[in-house]
Amino acid sequence: MLEFSILLPAILNGLTTGAIYALIALGLTLIYGVLHIINFAHGSLLMLALYGVFFLHSLFGVDPYLALPIAALALFAVGYGLQRFVIGHASHGKDENILLVTLGLSVIIENLALYLWRSDTRTIETPYSFEVIDFGVAFIAVPKAIAFIGALLVAALLWLLMTRTDLGRAIRALARERQGARLVGINVEHIFAMSFGIGCACLGIAACLLLPSFYVSPQVGHAFVLVAFTVVVLGGMGSFVGALLGGLIIGVTESLGGLFLGESLGQLGIFLIFIIVLLFRPNGLLGQRV
Amino acid sequence: MTVERSRFRVSRRRFLAGTAIGAAAGVSGFPAILKAQPKTIKVGILHPVTGPIAPSGQQCRLGARLAIETINANGGIASMGGAKLEPIYADAQSKPDVGVAEVEKLNEAGVSAIVGPFASGIALATTQAAAKHGIPHIVDVGVVDQVVTRGLTNTFRFGPGLSKIVDTALQNLVALNDQAGKPAKTVMIVHEESAFGAGMAKTLNERLPGMGFEVLETISHANPTRDFNNIALKIKGRNPDLLIPSNYYNEFVLLARTLRQQKIRPKAIYAILGGAASQYRFVQEFPDAAEFIMDCNHWFDPRNPVALELKKKVEAEKAFFSYEVFLNHECVRLLADALERAASADRGAITQALAASGWSNHFMPYGPTKFVNGQNEGAAPVNTQVLQKDIKVIFPKDFANAKPVFPAPKA
Secondary structure, eight states, X not given: OOOHHHHHHHHHHHHHHHHHHHHHHHHHHHHHHHHOOOOTTHHHHHHHHHHHHHHHHHHHOOOTTTTHHHHHHHHHHHHHHIIIIIIHHHHTTOHHHXXXXXXHHHHHHHHHHHHXXXXXXXXXXXXXXXXXXXXXXXXXXXXXXXXXXXXXXXXXXXXXXXXXXXXXXXXXXXXXXXXXHHHTTOOHHHHHHHHHHHHHHHHHHHHHHHGGGSOBOTTHHHHHHHHHHHHHHHHOTTOHHHHHHHHHHHHHHHHHHHHHHOGGGTTHHHHHHHHXXXXXXXXXXXXXXX | OXXXXXXXXXXXXXXXXXXXXXXXXXXXXXXXXXXXXXXXXXXXXXEOOSSTTHHHHHHHHHHHHHHHHHHHHTTSBGGGTSBOEEEEEEEXXXXXXXXXXXXXXXXXXXXXXEEEOOSHHHXXXXXXXXXXXXXXXXXXXXXXXXXXXXXXXXXXEOSOOHHHHHHHHHHHHHHHHHHTTSOOOEEEEEEESSXXXXXXXXXXXXXXXXXXXXXXXXXXXXXXXXXXXXXXXXXXXXXXXXXXXXXXXXXXHHHHHHHHHTTOOOSEEEEESOTTTTOHHHHHHOHHHHTTOXXXXXXXXXXXXXXXXXXXXXHHTTOOOOHHHHHHHHHHHHHHHHHHHXXXXXXXXXXXXXXXXXXXXXXXXXXXXXXXXXXXTTOOOEEEEEETTEEEEEESTTXXXXXXXXXXXXO
8 A cells, every 4th residue: 555655755754854853862862871851942942943044044044054153152152051050050069950951941941932832833934844856656745854964964973063173072071970070170060061962062053953843832842852762762862873763763664653643643663663662672772781 | 388389289380381381272162162063972982902813813904994094084974964973992902891881981982883792602691791781782703693693783794703603614615525525534623712712713613524534633732832843733733625714814824824834735725714814914924834735714896896906904003804894894884884874972872773784785796784683684704825926716506716726735
């Protein structure tokens, strides 16, 4: 009944969505890997970034792709500031406190957005929103293709940063052994905040790649944060390659789920995977044993 | 302690400011008491002006506002000494429960009647809430049949209900197909999952097979949906002769654009109450995606000068002349006619006047109003098709200004 000519475009479509999931999950997994906390404010920060890109476009006419460096820097600054001056201080060194602080932050940010911008769903129109690239077997929308390539590039850059730079080495050292890192002269508070900032910068980039083919509303983060958690669990907590792989798998699962089960049930497969992974491979595909 | 003390201390400056405000209130308050103005009639204008279906709700509000402005400019309600209509705008935020809360607020504000609330799901809730307080509720669109079949005596729907629209649409579809030598045999339905779309899909699934059409698949989607690629792929795979979409504006536009993008063109896209299929905005912004789409929908009598004048007025406000605008405009005028005959702002008197309404001065292709169980019996939809970047009427023949193009040429 379903031919190859439908299956293949659906898979390609899923891969492009999956790349965005991966990008969001990369930020989450970086923060988890270093700080050992789950950042519940991740979705709200993505929502803030989307609003930022939306207003840059609607008020100043800045193209979302040109807004990329601005959004990345702004979100980095927000993330760095949040960790250094809010989360770090409020946690008093206890992980369970950090959890509550990020949860509280997400509630505050979301309701502030609801108050300021109401619950309207907003979109932007760009000349390329509905342009397509013809692959012969499938048409892929230009913004989705750009998002896919962009997400892979960012993942590669992040990997280089982690393996080839002093900052990356410091982050990895901190992830392994907090006390030891401090002993060899690493500024722990600064590196914590840097990790949080970089994790958030990923959200800024994701927002720029997402908005031309998506929408923004104060609740938009929910759709992504649950999926991003699943991606992180699937790929393995703290694993970069795992997050990328997990994102792509989840994207394709969602797309095929939508095709076979109907749009409203498309996400069913994602949570099925989530439960199965937790049951049979709790460390994820590429996660290390704890 | 110091904080506590300073809070209760009245400074000279604050005292002066306080007395100034008091004086201003007194001055502005007095003339109203001294000079007897004709009192105003409060009318609740309730629509979803925020949330996913806000674009439609805002159009609704525009239509109601323009009608109220015109009525007031022409001297208000003559039988009540020229009393003006005072709109009290309320926002249902695209949610039935919020709609109910807004009815409660409008009741507190003392409205004589409510006009709204566009969506069927919201209408089911608000008519019931209004009935509790005996507020007459004119339903502008809200097409599902249950809006008028629950025995609510306060509810009056000016436009046609879903059964009537579907009847007309299917009759015209069969006629269209027969005329062209029956090229269409298979159908796919894409609908939004709230009361309107789901109700439509159910009715179509029951009735299409008996009319010689095979329903290949029925697909529902959420509001908002921002990606129709999967649905487009399914349509491509099934390759139906006809596609019948039932959804609100944003989703309809996105679906049509995605089909165009994926180069999918069935023999006809035949919308029934298509969210955008007979909307000037859609035709103007995306002429390529809109071309040849047919719709069975609310439409004005294109020969009526009042309608054409209103169209100009709406376009002068940089808005589009859509069914939301003209239906609400006419619903407010229907209320004004009832007020004129009731000569009272009393809710019960207005309800009686509406029930006995025989208003023929409107610009819809309906004939004089006649309410049976709250439904205006003469109300009927027409068929339109987007042809050469314009919306033409193709059925019924009395109003038609173009011949249908069916099947649509291949993309």
